[in-house]
Amino acid sequence: MEVFDGLALGFATALTITNLSYCLLGVFLGTAIGVLPGLGPAATIAILLPATFALPPVTALIMLAGIFYGAQYGGSTTAILVNLPGETSSVVTALDGYQMARQGKAGRALATAAIASFFAGTVCTFLIALFAPPLTEIALKFGPAEYFSLMVLGLIASIVLASGSILHALGMIIIGLLLGVVGTDVNAGTQRFTFGFLELADGIGFVIVAMGIFGIGEIVANLENEGTRDVSIKTVSGLMPTREDWRRMVAPVLRGTALGSVLGILPGGGAALASFGAYALEKKVSRNRAELGKGAIEGVAAPEAANNAGAQMSFIPMLTLGIPANPVMALMIGAMIIQGIQPGPSVIKEQPALFWGVIASMWIGNIMLLVLNLPLIGLWVRMISVPYHFLYPSILAFCSIGVLSLSNSPFDVYLMALFGFLGYVFKKLDCEPAPLLLGFILGR
Amino acid sequence: MARWITSPRDFWTGLIYVGLGAGGLWLALDYKFGTVGRMGPGYFPRVLAVILIAIGLVSLFRAFSSKGEPVTHIAIKPLLMIVGAIVAYGLLVHTAGLIVALLVLILMGAAGSSQFRFDVKAIVGMVLLVAACSAVFVKGLGLPIPLVGPWLQPLLGVLGTVR
Amino acid sequence: MQTNRRALLALCGSALASFVAISTSPVTAQTWPDKPITFVNPFAAGGGTDAFARPLAAELTKQLGQSVIIDNKGGAGGTLGAGVAARAAKDGYTFFVGAVHHTIAPSIYAKLTYDLEKDFEPIAVVAMVPHVVVVNPAKVQAKSLKELIEFAKANPGKLSFGSAGNGTSHHLAGEMFKALTKTDLQHVPYKGAGPMMQDLLGGQIDMAFDGLGSSASQIKGGKIVPLALAAKERSSAVADVPTSAEAGVAGFEASAWYGVWAIAGTPKEIKDKMAAEIAKALKAESIGSVWAAQGAKIGPVGADMAAFVKSEIENWGKIAKGANVKIE
Known part of the structure; x- marks a missing residue:
């Protein structure tokens, strides 16, 4: 019954007025930066780190965690509304989510994303509470051979992502893998495909490729024939999912959650693969698989559940071992150190209130996100119904500032312009960008 | 567009793939290839580039053999x-x-x-x-x-x- | 419409003319700082230096009454950001947060866009974290450094050590160890210290020369076993771990360290003031606890730092050359 004592302690910790308000502040900030393309949780948490000095350790971590998973929620909002995936995980959501938005179902897509994320978040909170230590042991057993198998699996899944020509999709995967090669080779220290640019020595940032190919490419595509074609959103039909939608989303959400939980505990690329994997799975098993890629609700529900599950589970190695699975977790470890807490295997025993408090706050934060996001849907939908030629300059501005926030380098801005150009060319040739991005993730 | 290109999208895609592949291969020739057992930094990029060229060639072949959509107006x-x-x-x-x-x-x-x-x-x-x-x-x-x-x-x- | 545009153009033109004519007013040390100060951190957010630079910047902000902003310009093992900082204005509003990496870089990179000793002027080494020899107890039975060396000599090339990447201090500390003990260990580079620790705990690699900061908690948790500290003195963070000399490998000393430099040409008054402010900040209670948790000590300042940087460049250069470590 240790777990229930732990959870009781956790809720007692998380439910104080202070912790609740900082949790709310965290998820609110997270949603905001998730919505703004390019600006990621890592940069935001780094900036806010000194501000957490004055807070008690639990409160600081609760807020920072809120920013992280709040950003996952917010990231899917822009992916659905304007085809602009701000986070790795929301690329897949953009595929069907944006199509739904163009068919006037933006509200239903956003609600589905929020509900799927909430469900996955709830399940994972309890998975972490019940099984965190044993799950850590499993993750540690993952060696090079297992990673290689996972990568092969990912490559197979990426072909399934294609809704058009398989041949062209294969080519896009290879181009993605080649883009992933750009940078310094880990083993030999050779700089590959950097053309002598130091800026490329660490590889190309995912956000730059995604914003360029998806976001900028989409803007240009929308501007062609705008006189004859209405690019703005059709009359919005309902903000909430219909009974039929609910029925259709149950199975994908369950499958996505399961897949996301498994992949999320793996360090490194695990969480990023989750949403791609979930989408590929739907393409294989869903009853409505023919509709996927054309605005199917399954294509939003499954990857959103998977990415939120993955994000939540990536806390496990950080909480149980003090090992960061991603830069955000590295910053949270920094926050703990600043607070005088030594992150590591002893945290559960020595700081039970911190460990359980953060876990309990994740569930509370997920409720807050649901409550916060559902009413916002109406506002979002109204925002994208303004004429497109007023909307897209703001998207351009947000992208350009966001990409600059990565490493404050104009070089990244030029790269985004280049990928925007490529994105439009590929679009004209029916070469889909999603397989390229998955290849890119796998190749890094 | 010449009449004998029956599938223009395949044609241009093929051309881009072959071009990118050839460029990649040319650059990757500078990196050590290694062996299958101990892959050098040039192994992976060269294999990828060759596959990309192959895919591009198949696409070019299709441009002349099958019927496909034209490339619509470019903005x-x-x-x-x-x-x-x-x-x-x-x-x-x-x-x-x-x-x-x-x-x-x-x-x-x-x-x-x-x-x-x-x-x-x-x-x-x-x-x-x-x-x-x-x-x-x-x-x-x-x-x-x-x-x-x-x-x-x-x-x-x-x-x-x-x- | 046409007239509007013309008016706009005219306005732009006159504005242009007026500011070209007026020169910038010189910086005065008396009023410094009267605007925010930027610390260029050449590593990405969440990377090595952040854990020290962010708390320091927060403390300095409190003291100076002006915000001290950390500008993360990551890339190319810290050399990209250093090159950018080297070209920054020398008005005392930009400083550079460098690290041990920058003393290794000159010997492993074919060319650099800056010269650490000429483009920057040392202010203070703010934190020094010694490396520690750690092994995975499930993979390596050795209970002491001596046993480890015996095992390695009996089984050349069998033991593998992880590093945070090619040419990092983790890697070169390993090469230094190999040269000093005449052993043959296999190097396995990772993309950072986090993934490396993951594989060390999982037994994918046998040992590592990890920074004490990230190892201390794993050592306390009993997941990895420390054999020696690569430093002259023991650390209070892991008091029972012997120094390298005590363990029988005298001269095996390697630290990950982080320092603040001014841009060459910064007014002396400002440099002195910044040095005093940093010294004061490092005495603050909030900083003390952060440093202690990571086993970090404060390093040499001013001219001592310049000498230290020089010796580091030489020492790392010898090791890199001996082990033929290069980034091309």
Whole structure:
């Protein structure tokens, strides 16, 4: 019954007025930066780190965690509304989510994303509470051979992502893998495909490729024939999912959650693969698989559940071992150190209130996100119904500032312009960008 | 477009794939290949480049053997304006500062649309957008981007003395 | 419309003319700082230096009454950001947060866009974290450094050590160890210290020369076993771990360290003031606890730092050359 004592302690910790308000502040900030393309949780948490000095350790971590998973929620909002995936995980959501938005179902897509994320978040909170230590042991057993198998699996899944020509999709995967090669080779220290640019020595940032190919490419595509074609959103039909939608989303959400939980505990690329994997799975098993890629609700529900599950589970190695699975977790470890807490295997025993408090706050934060996001849907939908030629300059501005926030380098801005150009060319040739991005993730 | 190319999209895609593959292969020849057991830094890129060339060739073959969709009208003006606007922004943001860079980005970007009118409504919207971006990103989040860059710093001095 | 545009152009033109004519006013040390100060951190957010630079910047902000902003310009093992910082204005509003990496870089990179000793002027080494020899107890039975060396000599090339990447201090500390003990260990580079620790705990690699900061908690948790500290003195963070000399490998000393430099040409008054402010900040209670948790000590300042940087460049250069470590 240790777990229930732990959870009781956790809720007692998380439910104080202070912790609740900082949790709310965290998820609110997270949603905001998730919505703004390019600006990621890592940069935001780094900036806010000194501000957490004055807070008690639990409160600081609760807020920072809120920013992280709040950003996952917010990231899917822009992916659905304007085809602009701000986070790795929301690329897949953009595929069907944006199509739904163009068919006037933006509200239903956003609600589905929020509900799927909430469900996955709830399940994972309890998975972490019940099984965190044993799950850590499993993750540690993952060696090079297992990673290689996972990568092969990912490559197979990426072909399934294609809704058009398989041949062209294969080519896009290879181009993605080649883009992933750009940078310094880990083993030999050779700089590959950097053309002598130091800026490329660490590889190309995912956000730059995604914003360029998806976001900028989409803007240009929308501007062609705008006189004859209405690019703005059709009359919005309902903000909430219909009974039929609910029925259709149950199975994908369950499958996505399961897949996301498994992949999320793996360090490194695990969480990023989750949403791609979930989408590929739907393409294989869903009853409505023919509709996927054309605005199917399954294509939003499954990857959103998977990415939120993955994000939540990536806390496990950080909480149980003090090992960061991603830069955000590295910053949270920094926050703990600043607070005088030594992150590591002893945290559960020595700081039970911190460990359980953060876990309990994740569930509370997920409720807050649901409550916060559902009413916002109406506002979002109204925002994208303004004429497109007023909307897209703001998207351009947000992208350009966001990409600059990565490493404050104009070089990244030029790269985004280049990928925007490529994105439009590929679009004209029916070469889909999603397989390229998955290849890119796998190749890094 | 020549008549014997029956599937133009396959043709152009094939051409791009072969071109990128060949370029990649040429660059990757400089990196050590190694062996299958101990792969050098050139192993993976060269294998990938060869596969890409092969896919491109199949696509080119299909361009002459099967019937496919034509490439629809290419929006040259929006493409150049948008890409150009982003490049201009990149050039200006650290020199003239964020405010000027954003103004240029928004004006040039917006001019890519055939619906663009330089009227009061557009100006008000633009000013509001620039103000909001400056307030949120620089003042609020503290991103280290200069609002007014070194090129325009002296101008601030002038304004300061006037005041 | 046409007239509007013309008016706008005219306005731009006159504005241009007016500011070209007026020169910038010189910086005065008396009023410094009267605007925010930027610390260029050449590593990405969440990377090595952040854990020290962010708390320091927060403390300095409190003391100076002006915000000290950390500008993360990551890339190319810290050399990209260093190159950018080297070209920054020398008005006392930009400083550079460098690290041990920058003393290794000159010997492993074919060319650099800056010269650490000429483009920057040392202010203070703010934190030094010794490396520690750690092994996975499930993979390596050795209970002492001596046993480890015996095992390695009996089984050349069998033991593998992880590093945070090619040419990092983790890697070169390993090469230094190999040269000093005449052993043959296999190097396995990772993309950072986090993934490396993951594989060390999982037994994918046998040992590592990890920074004490990230190892201390794992050592306390009993997941990895420390054999020696690569430093002259023991650390209070892991008091029972012997120094390298005590364990029988005298001269095996390697630290990950982080320092603040001014841009060459910064007015002396400002440099002195910054040095005093940093010294004061490092005494603050909030900083003390952060440093202690990571086993970090404060290093040499001013001219001592310049000498230290020089010796580091030489020492790492010898090791890199001996082991033929290069980034091309």
